[in-house]
Amino acid sequence: MTTTPATPPPAGIAGISAVHRLTSAYLIVALLALLGANVPGLLQALDHAGLDLYPAAQPVLRSYYQGLTVHGVLNVLVWTTFFICGFLTFVTVYALRTPLASLRLAWATFWLMVVGLVLAAWPILTNEASVLFTFYPPLKAHPAFYLGLTLVVVGTWFVTANLALTYRRWRRSHPTERTPIAAFGSLVTFAMWTLASVGVAVEMLALLIPWSLGLVAEIDPLLARTLFWLTGHPIVYFWLLPAYVSWYAMVPRLAGGQLFSAPMARAAFILFLLLSTPLGLHHQFTDPGIWEQWKLLHAFLTFVVFFPSLLTFFNVVASLESGARARGGTGWVAWTRRLPWGDPALTAQVLAMILFAFGGIGGLVNASYNVNLIVHNTAWIVGHFHLTVGTAVTLSFMGITYWLVPLLSGRQLFSRRLALAQAWTWFVGMAVFSETLHRLGLLGMPRRTAMSLAPYVLPEWRGPLLLVGIGGVVLFVSGVLYFLNLGLTLVASRQPAAVEVPLAEYGDAEDHSPAFLDRFRPWLVAAVALVLVAYGPTLIHLLGTLSPVVGRRVW
């Protein structure tokens, strides 16, 4: 095994300091969103434990459901999207060692997204859009909510364009080389997302915005819901694939090893490009109005998309093992002790992977068509996505910031020990929180419900509900430790940062992937075709059976 040299200092790429500033800007918005989501998260956990603190939260949060909207929108729409736009732009530029195609477009995109965020945030904070992050009509929010979110989505398309142009520039001067894995994964992420986001864009532009503005009186809730989930499932891969980029391209280096198999990594990304979108009906197994056989097809396709995650699991664990063995690790399992557990950037991401394994297994249950009847819309689902987006994604992103924030700010992380404590408390808190929610789901407890106010709580839910509260408090504390550490890094750290971008030098001689695993266009064409096949008949059927209703403001 050859070791690749460290990435040279940023001076090697034209305009890299501007990219650093851009990434910092995205990161600031993302982190503020995560911080803002933490407080309602705590209130929800305490609500489950029987403590209704919303009377004390007046007039900032008027209800559990306004808080839940804030928690959901800030976490899964703002924290993820802004982090991803900043991080993958940074990664693409570093991996290709090519200047960003247009800094002007990049900044215009950032501000467009900020304007969108402010537009959407205003009605949420004034209780004019307490419709949760799924905004199912006929719940009718203020038009600014829909307009703002649409601008954020449009912004992500400009990020795609900028990265694609950057890639094209690189490709012209490197016609025969394999795209570095980190850049390949980043480009696949945005290509997949841009295709997938067409669903929600159509929902917004054709249905929700005209209706919320009063231009049309009625809306078909099921058509809107179907368009929402056309985007709503692949969006989870939009969150997850950047973590995979880090797991494939950076974690091996943090562990002192190498990516086990580059072709396998490429194959996984291509499978996500192909299969992330034509399976959103698995969120609608229990919906009326959609023919059963198309739901079954989406169940099949969901099983297929599980395959690239299994590939990822194998590949990343093998890469970690190569690092641990290079550090003297031996045995079948004992090598894990030789991983650099003192490095919070690595520890956070390895812990994220461990919980993600359970998230994946739970996801298979959700995808299992009629088995989904047991878990749909119960607390099980909340347990599931706190393992996936709440840990695999969020804890990985936190791990990334443990090297990225020092690198961008030029200041050493304030406390390595505090960061380790944060990662472990998230792991333990989430394990308790999520396992308990899974169990409550099997006992029939609903999701999205203010349990402290519900008159029907069954006796067997009470013990577990208390554990949900305890797990939630541990997670809140972990969040506080995280922001404390980052804040102190920015204001109190006097040490200059001694970090590098943990990327292998591009043009890794080890990568002998075949050329078809380094193409975009044929796979994109196939992905579009699959979406048309999987969704076409259902959408045509829905358009033929429209049953529109008027909007309601019921909060």
Add this chain to the structure above:
Amino acid sequence: MNRTLLYELAWILPSIAIPIGMLVAIVVTTFGMQIHVPTYAGVVRAQTVGETPPFDQPGVAQLGPGRYQVTLLAHTWAFQPNEIRVPAGSEVEFVATSRDVIHGLLIEGTNVNVMLVPGRITRMKARFPRPGEYLFICHEYCGIGHHVMFGKVLVEAAP
């Protein structure tokens, strides 16, 4: 064949076999054991659903020996009816919809876990083999009173 390829195959082959096994299980339980998810069951105008049969008379109707139909209408924030009485051992078909926003219906201890979308009819069958009290709840956010939306199926010992 080098060792790396061998390891890769040792992982890939089971990774393909496991989902295939699960697919087979789904097909068998769906078509062999008839555990279905809701399918298309018609539309109804939400604004006038209260005057449209069968939703103008929500409640329990006996279709035959041990067979019942429950017409269920959901609205903010209650079910009509919110108390359903059937004898143990009955097969009950729920015909349900919503009058206003999207609601959910989950009946404790059964496979009934469906969405009630205004304008659309949801049909779902359940069996109640054992006597007892079974909670049913709305499990989709439907506004500020969502958490008070529930009812009970009272399964009475068969005469």
